[in-house]
Amino acid sequence: MKHVLLRTSWQAIIGIFLCLPIFYSATSISTFNKDVEKDLWHVKAITPDGRFLDVKAIDQNGKIFSVKALEIDGNTHLMDIKALVGDHDDEMLPVKMLASGDAFFPIKAIGKNGEIYDIKAITHDNVKLDVKGVGRTGSVIQIKAISQYGMLFGIKAISPSGITHDVKGIKMTNLDVEAEINGVPIFAHIKAFPPPVNLGSDYILNVRMIHTDGVSFPVRAIDAAGVQHKVKAFYRHGNAYLLDVRAMIDGKNLPLAVMVSDDALSPVKAIGTDGQIYDIKAIGENGEIIDIKGTESLGNIIHIKAVQSDGSIHGVKAVSPTGVFYDVKGIKMNPALVEGRISGVEIRANIRALPQVR
Template structure:
């Protein structure tokens, strides 16, 4: 019997410390909402999604909602007080690896972590037009969806987005990027 895991983003609200006004005017700045990356089984056991550096240190990966719109959210790794871009890199193998990139061009792995400490790679596995489908991969044969869940329970898919034709979307700190990682509305079939 196959078990399926959905990788989800749980949510907490972070307030802009510099803004002391109360929420009474239309022009007030939007209070940023941070979506924490988690994985869960149908039994609702959560798995962590982390950025892992070369020394094995783990950091949070989150989707960031910084306005009322929820259709296109940034996904970032929170490393030592900085928000690093999470991107899909140009791959040499069958699948494109999902990684975070720091200011010096160092790459951090993006992984799903099971309760037993098993580390699952997160990769771009197939492409539909400009969308690249991302999955956590268990033993190379079981693929788990990656989604974002809002505070009200609405879900977005976490996908790779291609804006340009060809293999290289952009280059960040010397690293070739295949696609940007975003949280977008799910398509119903």
């Protein structure tokens, strides 16, 4: 079977999401906060017979460095992949999928001055295998180590206790250049995700507030006239890692985002193609209007919660028709306050539904 990466820009079946490319410094994204608690997961290629191959970064002089997945304050929904360089592995460099004209996309670490480190899987007899982006399902790109015989080995992040996450490329825009880091154009970010569940034919999931009393309420977009519109999560292109969350308004499916704000709790809104803003609320018992907010931020993740007037906080989930739950989260690729723009509106984070973590 040939693995061919679809390189044309893609357009979602349901709605269009477009952000401007991001430009930032690799040194600024070594960690989001130096004071947070960080745990390192191993990054390995897995052979068909179950052996683990080390995944390493290699500089231009052939020096080899560790590659790790970074768990920040217990957040394992969406973990950064970093190369640990320096004399004491004390500098963390981002690992990214570079923009390229090749059939398969190269995976590299990027230094603070734009220097490039190769990412290789190393066999037990010291053969260095390429690690590439080889196939795409929607916004997620498969990453594999490629043996000298053309075999493809999956890449996993493995915790010290043996929990495994899948290492994948992720695109947040439909642009050929997703962002630029220290002058290096990248096609996609590299993250570790929890393994998805089988959604089968459950292509549209309901977005619900889950009350601590064990009841659920619908989440809705509300327009200026007070009309309520459904909010759904969409499973498409076989991508069960990262589901779009959209407001269904006047025949369009509009993206949700955490907004830029000075408030302690960040507003969550839907954004129209003309930049119009729609409130996102849960509709409680007897029609109570309940705020949906971005609350605590951990690494790449902003928790999305329903906040009642008495201050009580409740989860927000995407629920499939067969009862599969996904966590609705704000996700960030950029450490700056402004993640990007949707229809000209600055946003703090995109909103997606991700598999639940153990």
